[in-house]
Amino acid sequence: MSKLKIAIQKSGRxxxxxxxxxxxxxxxxxxxxxxxxxxxxxxxxxVLFLRDDDIPQYVEQGxxxxxxxxxxxxxxKDKDVTTIKKLGFATCKLSLAIPKDEEYFGLEYFxxxxxxxxxxxxxxxxxxxxxxxxxxxxxxxxxxIAPGIGLANAIFDIVSTGSTLLMNGLKEVEVVxxxxxxxxxxxxxxxxxxxxxxxxxxxIDAVRAAxxxxxxxxxxxxxxxxxxSAILPGMKSPTILPLSKPGWVSIxxxxxxxxxxxVIDQLKILGAEGILVVPIEKMVI
Ligand code: ATP
Ligand code: MG
Numbered sequence: 001m002s003k004l005k006i007a008i009q010k011s012g013r014x015x016x017x018x019x020x021x022x023x024x025x026x027x028x029x030x031x032x033x034x035x036x037x038x039x040x041x042x043x044x045x046x047v048l049f050l051r052d053d054d055i056p057q058y059v060e061q062g063x064x065x066x067x068x069x070x071x072x073x074x075x076x077k078d079k080d081v082t083t084i085k086k087l088g089f090a091t092c093k094l095s096l097a098i099p100k101d102e103e104y105f106g107l108e109y110f111x112x113x114x115x116x117x118x119x120x121x122x123x124x125x126x127x128x129x130x131x132x133x134x135x136x137x138x139x140x141x142x143x144x145i146a147p148g149i150g151l152a153n154a155i156f157d158i159v160s161t162g163s164t165l166l167m168n169g170l171k172e173v174e175v176v177x178x179x180x181x182x183x184x185x186x187x188x189x190x191x192x193x194x195x196x197x198x199x200x201x202x203x204i205d206a207v208r209a210a211x212x213x214x215x216x217x218x219x220x221x222x223x224x225x226x227x228x229s230a231i232l233p234g235m236k237s238p239t240i241l242p243l244s245k246p247g248w249v250s251i252x253x254x255x256x257x258x259x260x261x262x263v264i265d266q267l268k269i270l271g272a273e274g275i276l277v278v279p280i281e282k283m284v285i
Contacts, residue, residue: 003044004196007064010049014181017089018068022047025203044196055184056081062186065193066200072158072179076119081184084201088208090181094122095159097170099147104173110134110154116146117156126176144168209283216255218267218275222247227270231263235285254280 008018022029022045029038029047038047048064055067056077067081070090074083096115098104107130116137117123127134137152144164146152158179159165159172183204189197220228225240232238234253241250251272255263260277267275 001044002190002192002196003039003046004066004193004200005046005048005064007048007050007055007058007067007069009052009055009069012052014052014069014090015049017087017181021068021087021089021204021207024207025200043200045200053077059184059186062188064186065189066183066185066197068181068183070179071182072119072122074182074184075179076121078121080187082187084183084185084197085204087181087183087204088211091178092158092160092180093172093175093178094119094156095172095176096154096156096174097144097159097165097172098154100166100169100171104171107132107174109173113153114151115154115156116143116152118143119156122177123156144170206282206284209285210280212257213254213280213283214257214260215252215278215280216263216275217250217252217278218272219243219248219250220267220270220272222249224270224272225249225251228267228272231266231270254283 009015019029027040027043027045029040036049038049040046048058050058050064052069052073055064055069056074056079058064059067059081060079066084068087070092071083072092072094074081096110098109110127111132112134114135114137115123116139118138118140120136120138124136137146139146139151143155143157145168146155147170148168155170156176162172165172185197216232228251229238232251232253232255238251238253241252243250255277264275
């Protein structure tokens, strides 16, 4: 029986979340502690721990069948792989920043300027589309120090809070794109591996749906059932159970995490009481 080989980052911002995702999918690993490889006893998968930069190439070549990494690396490496789905973690912006005292007057600012980055492909594509000519200085890391040491006029890098920029006397002036962790796959998986991948995707979807939804229970007067059902449709329809108190029912349903506060306000207006919201472990739609 063949195994699906998945490449994840050995150590860095994606490592823990990638392992957590596999764990929530019920996949137990023999030696998850950052060796080169780990196997699973309860799922036909083998985990390879690699540098994220190398993952697109290994997946293209079939050394790994699938991989988890940031879209930024997928775009930059530009290998022939399939992006299967976004995973909803490691979300960050890729931005242009300039020395904070410089006056910024739009993208034209960058004409004939030198920009330091570890993402030359993404950046040159962006400026080519905008018809702006820049000189790109490729550096491997610590890009934010480049203007300070006279290596470049500006930088293009990952920005999350902007505190690193601030510490280096820079300000963010353009968000070029944003990136999030994705699952990528080799283009020519055999049938057996494709079946294992489909199984894994099914589990990932269940885990992600559970993360994005909450189970909600509340008490309400019977007269409010229709209006409450309309705002809490649930997966098929809400469960309505009678309470021993006459004229009252308990309503059970599912609510999206990001709609939750708004829904609660509406429920209160409709007379709901004793509202409980609990996490969902797995959700198969
Ligand atoms: P490696 O040694 O594996 O090459 P790295 O130094 O290139 O690691 P990390 O800093 O661990 O990479 O970041 C991995 C990925 O996490 C990035 O490519 C990006 O997609 C995402 N990422 C980076 N910085 C942030 C951030 N501040 N917030 C959220 N996601 C981020
Ligand atoms: Mg890297």
